[in-house]
Amino acid sequence: MKGNDSDDRAISGRGKTGPAVEPRRGRRTISLPVPRPGRGKSLHAAFAARGTDRAISGKKLSPQMLSNLLWSACGINRKVGPIAGKGRTAASASNAQEIDVYVATAEGVSLYDPVGNRLLPVVDEDLRALAIGRGQNGMGAQAPVRLIYAVDLERLASAPFQEPGLKDPETQKAYYFVDTGLIAGNVYLFAASRGLAAWFHNCDKEALGRKLGLRKGQRILFAQTVGYKGEGMAPGAVRPAIRPSTGKRSSKRVP
Numbered sequence: 337m338k339g340n341d342s343d344d345r346a347i348s349g350r351g352k353t354g355p356a357v358e359p360r361r362g363r364r365t366i367s368l369p370v371p372r373p374g375r376g377k378s379l380h381a382a383f384a385a386r387g388t389d390r391a392i393s394g395k396k397l398s399p400q401m402l403s404n405l406l407w408s409a410c411g412i413n414r415k416v417g418p419i420a421g422k423g424r425t426a427a428s429a430s431n432a433q434e435i436d437v438y439v440a441t442a443e444g445v446s447l448y449d450p451v452g453n454r455l456l457p458v459v460d461e462d463l464r465a466l467a468i469g470r471g472q473n474g475m476g477a478q479a480p481v482r483l484i485y486a487v488d489l490e491r492l493a494s495a496p497f498q499e500p501g502l503k504d505p506e507t508q509k510a511y512y513f514v515d516t517g518l519i520a521g522n523v524y525l526f527a528a529s530r531g532l533a534a535w536f537h538n539c540d541k542e543a544l545g546r547k548l549g550l551r552k553g554q555r556i557l558f559a560q561t562v563g564y565k566g567e568g569m570a571p572g573a574v575r576p577a578i579r580p581s582t583g584k585r586s587s588k589r590v591p
Contacts, residue, residue, distance in 0.1 A: 366446065366455040369400045371407035376529035386524050389533035393566040394478035401530070402439075402481065403453065405562060408526035409437055409483070410519050411450050420496035424450060426518045429511035430495035430502060435519060435557075438484035438548065440464045445484070445548065463547055467559040469538035476535060479563040484544060485519065487512040489553040516557050523560055533565045 377385060397405065407413075410426040410433075417423030419431045428434060437448040439455060442462050446455035465473060467482040476482075492508050501507035520536045527534035539559040550556070 364457060365449075365452075366457070368403035368406070368453050368455065370453070371404050371411060372400065374400075374404065374530070376526075379525075379529075382525045382529040385528040387528070388535050389565060390475045390535050390561075391566040392476045392479040392533045392535070392561060392563040394480060395564045396480045397563065404530075405481075405523065405526055405532075406437065406439070406448050406450075407453070409448075409523050410435065411453070422451065426515070426522050428515045428518075429492065430497040430499055432491045432495035432502075432511075432515075434488050434491035434495075434512055435515050436486045436488060436554075437519065438486065440467050440482040440484055440559075441480060458549075459547055461547070463544065466540045466543045466547065468540070468561070470540065472537065476533075476561040476563070478566070479533075479561045481562045483523065483560045483562065484539065484548075485516045485557045485559065486548070486550065487516070487555050487557055489555075512557065520558070520560055523562060527562055531565065533561075533563055535561045537561065 376382070408425060410424050412422050413425045414423035417431055421431055421433065423431075424433060426435075438458065439446050439448055440463050442464070444457060444460040445463050446457045449456055464479070464482045465477075467484050468475070489508060489512075492511060493503050495502055502511075524534050524536070526532075537559060539556065541556040544556045545554075548556075
């Protein structure tokens with residue numbers, strides 16, 4: 337991945353809509369390789385293989401694999417999308433594209449810019465431990481990538497097509513939860529097609545919001561861990577066990 341020194345402030349190509357956090361002047365941006373399809377499973381096979389896998393190794397994803405992953409999540413797949421703006425691999429309410437994807441690695445946290453196909457560094461600190469729910473820290477702890485999903489409510493309120501309810505808090509909540517799920521579903525299918533492990537989960541929303549410097553109207557929602565499959569199950573996971581006396585399954589916690 338190539339780094340460039342620049343003051344990257346407007347990255348979305350959609351006027352008022354931009355990144356959830358503006359990178360500081362002089363921070364290095366990371367250009368990602370052009371997304372390439374590669375040799376993955378068929379769509380049907382990916383559906384058949386899709387699942388949550390918490391046993392994830394610490395092996396790093398290559399720049400090409402990371403680029404392909406992020407493009408599959410919510411990258412640009414056509415120059416002209418519905419209503420206005422560019423089209424993405426994941427749909428969004430009124431094409432508001434209100435969900436931002438942060439990439440947490442051992443080196444820090446960056447913001448994915450779908451239009452420029454690059455990463456904009458935000459925090460030079462490993463925040464992967466915060467991108468997981470409380471009590472789950474031992475699961476997937478060595479995974480190379482944790483995606484953090486954040487919503488920018490301003491984009492819903494200023495979406496190209498203002499349908500009734502876009503400024504209503506409850507309607508907004510329904511939209512951004514669904515839109516996050518669409519992105520997470522793309523990630524699951526990409527992981528299944530490439531033999532990767534993926535896990536959609538909660539996270540420490542308040543701590544991440546502070547660390548990433550989110551402004552009013554932006555919220556951390558969920559996170560998703562992605563990486564190569566590890567051996568066995570993660571510590572703290574529940575493994576189905578067969579009771580010798582009854583033949584019925586019981587839950588046994590992995591030490």
